[in-house]
Amino acid sequence: MGDFAQAFQIAFNLLWSMDLELYSIVYLSLKVSISAVLISCAIGFVIGAALTVFRFPGRRFLLILFNALMGLPPVVVGLMVYMVLSRAGPLGVLGLLYTPTAMIVAQTVLITPLVAALSAQVLQELHLEYDEFFRSLQLSAREKLMALLWEGRFGLVTVGLAGFGRAISEVGAVMIVGGNINHMTRIMTTAIALETSKGTLALALALGIILIVISLLVNTSVALIRAKAREAIYA
Amino acid sequence: MLEQTNRTVKSTFARRCKPLQFEDVVLEINGITLIHQINCTLEASGKTVVLGPNGAGKSLFLRLMTGLMEPTNGSITGGLEEQEGALTSYQDNGAPCMSLVFQNPIMLRRTAYENIAFVLRHHRVPKLEIAGKVAAALSIARLETRAQVPARRLSGGEQQRLALARTLIINPHALLLDEPTASLDPLSTSIVEDMIEQADGMGTKIVFVTHDIKQAKRMADDILFIHEGRVLAHKSKRDFFKDPGSKQAQAYLDGRVLEK
Numbered sequence: 495m496g497d498f499a500q501a502f503q504i505a506f507n508l509l510w511s512m513d514l515e516l517y518s519i520v521y522l523s524l525k526v527s528i529s530a531v532l533i534s535c536a537i538g539f540v541i542g543a544a545l546t547v548f549r550f551p552g553r554r555f556l557l558i559l560f561n562a563l564m565g566l567p568p569v570v571v572g573l574m575v576y577m578v579l580s581r582a583g584p585l586g587v588l589g590l591l592y593t594p595t596a597m598i599v600a601q602t603v604l605i606t607p608l609v610a611a612l613s614a615q616v617l618q619e620l621h622l623e624y625d626e627f628f629r630s631l632q633l634s635a636r637e638k639l640m641a642l643l644w645e646g647r648f649g650l651v652t653v654g655l656a657g658f659g660r661a662i663s664e665v666g667a668v669m670i671v672g673g674n675i676n677h678m679t680r681i682m683t684t685a686i687a688l689e690t691s692k693g694t695l696a697l698a699l700a701l702g703i704i705l706i707v708i709s710l711l712v713n714t715s716v717a718l719i720r721a722k723a724r725e726a727i728y729a
Numbered sequence: 730m731l732e733q734t735n736r737t738v739k740s741t742f743a744r745r746c747k748p749l750q751f752e753d754v755v756l757e758i759n760g761i762t763l764i765h766q767i768n769c770t771l772e773a774s775g776k777t778v779v780l781g782p783n784g785a786g787k788s789l790f791l792r793l794m795t796g797l798m799e800p801t802n803g804s805i806t807g808g809l810e811e812q813e814g815a816l817t818s819y820q821d822n823g824a825p826c827m828s829l830v831f832q833n834p835i836m837l838r839r840t841a842y843e844n845i846a847f848v849l850r851h852h853r854v855p856k857l858e859i860a861g862k863v864a865a866a867l868s869i870a871r872l873e874t875r876a877q878v879p880a881r882r883l884s885g886g887e888q889q890r891l892a893l894a895r896t897l898i899i900n901p902h903a904l905l906l907d908e909p910t911a912s913l914d915p916l917s918t919s920i921v922e923d924m925i926e927q928a929d930g931m932g933t934k935i936v937f938v939t940h941d942i943k944q945a946k947r948m949a950d951d952i953l954f955i956h957e958g959r960v961l962a963h964k965s966k967r968d969f970f971k972d973p974g975s976k977q978a979q980a981y982l983d984g985r986v987l988e989k
Contacts, residue, residue, distance in 0.1 A: 626797055627835040630828060631851060641847075645838050727838075727881035 497695075504696035509703065516700055523681040526594055526668070527661040530601035534661075535654045537602075538609025543639045545610070546617040557614060563607030568600075572670030575600040579671060592673040597681070600667040605657040612656060616649035617642050648723035652716045659712050663705065748773050749794065749807035749903070749934075756789060756958075757801040763789055764958045766803070771953075773807075773902075776925070776935040778949035778966075780942075782981060786958040787938045788832070791905045794936065795829045828901035832908045834892035836880035841872055841887075844880045845895050852899055862898060869927065870894035871920055886917025893924050903934035910944065922948060942982060946970065954978045 508516050545557055577583050579591045579599070590596045620642055628638050643650065665683035672679035674688055682701045689698035749771040756764035764786050771777050779787045792798040793805060837844050845863045854862065867873050870890040875883060880891060889909055896904065906925070910918040925948065929935050939945055945952060945966070952969040954962040954977075962974040973979045980986070 624835060624837075626829075626831065629797055630795060631848065633851065637851065641837075648838075726879040 501695040501699055505699035505703065508696060508700040513700075516697065518677070519680055519682055519685050519701065520704055522594065522679075523662060523683070526597045526681060527601060527658060529598045530605060530661050531654055531658045533598070533602045534606040534609045534657055535650075538606050538653075538657070539613050539643060539650055540639075541606075541610040542613030542615075543617055543643050545614045546621045546642060547635055547639050557611070560607045560611040560614065564611050566604060566607065568604055568664045568666035569670065571604045572600055572667035575603060575667065575671050591671060592675060592679060594672070594679060596671040597668040597679060600671045601661045601664060604664060604667055605661050608660060609653055609657045612653040613646070613650055616646045616653060620645050648719055651719055655712050655716050655719075659709065662708060747807045749805065751793075752804050752806070754793060754800045754803035754805060756786075756793060756798065762958065764793065764800070767958075767960050769953065769960050769963050771807075771934070771936065772951075774929075774932055774934050775950035776929055776937060776948055777951050777953055778945045779936065779938045779953045779955060780940075780945060780978075780981065781955035783940075785955045787955050788907050789958075790955060791829060791907055791936065791938060794903075795827050795905060797829070826901060827903040827905060828896040828899065829905045830889075830892050830896050830907065830909050832911060834885075834888040836883075836888055836891070839880060840877050841867065841880050841883065841891050842876040844891060845898055848895050848898060866894040866898045869897075869924060884917075886913045886920075889913060890917060890920055890924070893921060897924065897928055897933075900931075901933060903936065904928055905936045907938050908940065909937070910939065910941065918944075954981070956981075 541560070545553060545560075575596065576591065578585050579588070579596050580586055581591075590599070624642070624645065628641065633641065663683065665687055668679075668681060669684050669687070672681070672684065674680050674684040680688075682705055686698045686701050686705075689695065689701075751767045751769050754764060754767040755762065767790070779790060781787050789798065793800055837847055839847065842863055845866050846859050849859050849862055863876075864873070867876055870893065872883075872887060872891060872894070875887060880888065883891060893906075893909065904925070909925075910921050913921065922944070925935055925937070937948065949966040951963065951965050953960060954969070954973065954975070956975070956977045962969060962978050964972075964974060969978075970982075973982055
């Protein structure tokens with residue numbers, strides 16, 4: 495019990511003293527996850543809007559598929575991306591394995607289906623509401639798509655934050671493709687796993703506290719955005 | 730003088746826009762016939778009021794006219810030029826010939842100003858002209874002071890006036906209105922009627938669904954009575970109120986239960 499208390503004390507000291515190693519891990523985590531979220535949103539929002547606006551054979555199947563892929567196990571994503579990026583894989587020549595770029599790719603693959611499926615849900619409700627109005631204005635499919643994305647902006651920001659929440663807390667995929675290399679590919683979740691297995695709890699605890707704070711900030715942001723949208727009746 | 734100017738404008742528009750002809754128009758949904766062989770001609774200008782009980786097919790009639798629904802059989806021709814569905818014709822600026830104002834106004838999740846600007850941007854109106862046009866439209870709808878209010882926070886009457894202003898800004902040749910004053914207070918009703926009269930003065934064809942007999946008497950040039958998907962009467966206002974032409978129309982005017 496005394497060891498745990500000491501670990502907490504060291505953890506708070508690390509946080510308070512702006513420990514360079516600690517914050518370099520936090521910085522890399524944020525860099526990887528924010529990059530992955532931005533790419534996923536760019537792809538996922540368009541997929542979600544396209545699944546809403548366009549009618550084509552297989553559309554329903556794709557909706558079911560993206561919904562199913564929301565629960566994709568991170569280690570399976572890590573394995574697939576590993577196979578693609580490894581020397582024997584099709585993109586092995588790029589030499590990306592065990593780099594932050596590989597981790598961004600893995601997280602992007604992991605959360606793009608989530609972003610696409612959730613944004614499709616947000617946009618489908620809006621599409622029902624606006625379909626006749628847009629048709630009466632003779633909007634092209636592209637114009638409809640752009641208008642829907644703008645009308646659903648508040649909902650889509652919360653979808654992006656949900657994606658960020660999944661990316662920042664994920665450990666399996668980035669561990670496989672990043673390798674958890676010190677000062678290179680070590681991020682918060684992989685560092686927590688390693689430090690705990692080593693029995694050095696202080697750094698793991700400090701990182702855990704930061705993860706919890708980030709999670710709280712994300713959820714607070716979602717609540718504030720929803721409140722603002724409701725206030726303006728934009729939700 | 731003004732009357733003469735209006736007549737000139739009207740005749741100019743009338744030349745540009747042909748009468749709208751319904752020929753044997755049938756609409757079936759899931760095997761149920763909702764519109765039965767409608768044959769009628771609506772002149773290219775003036776105000777046509779569509780009367781009929783709930784569920785008669787009045788809204789479907791408007792949707793068929795704008796092309797939002799395709800008839801199962803028959804054809805609708807007219808508008809700017811010969812066409813299969815009315816919405817396939819455009820004005821020079823790409824705006825549709827016909828615009829529909831819905832019973833429940835559909836507001837974008839933007840300010841009142843942006844709701845109108847959206848339509849102008851869609852029709853490629855130059856950026857420098859947008860602010861002036863929006864201000865003029867808001868002024869006609871008496872919403873100048875509400876420009877920066879989120880549209881969905883406006884009252885029902887204000888939303889309907891905004892929807893009408895947003896539609897009129899593209900100068901449609903025909904303005905179709907689906908019970909635009911249902912559940913509005915007298916002031917909003919009066920403003921909406923003024924806006925419709927102004928559009929009529931500019932030569933826009935008005936087709937107007939209402940249940941308000943007094944409003945029909947006030948505003949109509951001709952009246953089309955629909956019952957169970959059939960046009961039972963299409964007459965000038967004076968003729969219709971003198972002799973509705975069917976027992977169903979007479980019962981409707983008398984406020985009695987309509988016979989099947």
